[in-house]
Amino acid sequence: MKIGIIGLPQTGKTTLFGALTRGTTQVSQSKTNLAAVGVADADLEYLADVFKPKKTTPASVEFADVPGIPSGQENASRRNELLKDVKNVDALVEVFDAFTQAPSTVGLTDQIESFDLDLALVDLEIVEHRLERMKKEKMTPPLERERDLLSSSHSCL
Ligand SMILES: Nc1nc2c(ncn2[C@@H]2O[C@H](COP(=O)(O)OP(=O)(O)O)[C@@H](O)[C@H]2O)c(=O)[nH]1
Numbered sequence: 001m002k003i004g005i006i007g008l009p010q011t012g013k014t015t016l017f018g019a020l021t022r023g024t025t026q027v028s029q030s031k032t033n034l035a036a037v038g039v040a041d042a043d044l045e046y047l048a049d050v051f052k053p054k055k056t057t058p059a060s061v062e063f064a065d066v067p068g069i070p071s072g073q074e075n076a077s078r079r080n081e082l083l084k085d086v087k088n089v090d091a092l093v094e095v096f097d098a099f100t101q102a103p104s105t106v107g108l109t110d111q112i113e114s115f116d117l118d119l120a121l122v123d124l125e126i127v128e129h130r131l132e133r134m135k136k137e138k139m140t141p142p143l144e145r146e147r148d149l150l151s152s153s154h155s156c157l
């Protein structure tokens, strides 16, 4: 499983990444940090003990810590650039700074809403672009299904 850690700059993403990967990786603040962590599993250890295989490979979770994603329309291209590194993850973890301000403040709620709105706009652009391109393609049943799915995503976004 691959998990992307995203958020505004200076919110604690790299700190979280360091904690999750137990500080095993040299971290950068300007590039996406990647590390995989083996998942401890007592059942796997027991089975390895019984069967003594040549090799035991635990399940692993891969984390991608993306540099801070700036807010605002003027930063749209930088945002697209940074989000490329998390396009293929299974889940996104959004990190917000609740340590320099009280978590109950309106500011934090606003930050979360506007960050999610920025993400939705990125998705909308991708969907519109693909739908536009599909108009030029010869329709086949799989393409029709894709178009239907994208159309419903479009209205949802
Ligand atoms: N007080 C406090 N400081 C934190 C916490 N998480 C991160 N920081 C500090 O906030 C700053 C930015 O953290 P960093 O992980 O580099 O943020 P990033 O830009 O999102 O990767 C650093 O000085 C961290 O030590 C937290 O939970 N509490």
Ligand SMILES: [Mg+2]
Pocket: 013, 014, 015, 028, 029, 065, 066, 067, 068
């Ligand atoms: Mg960072």
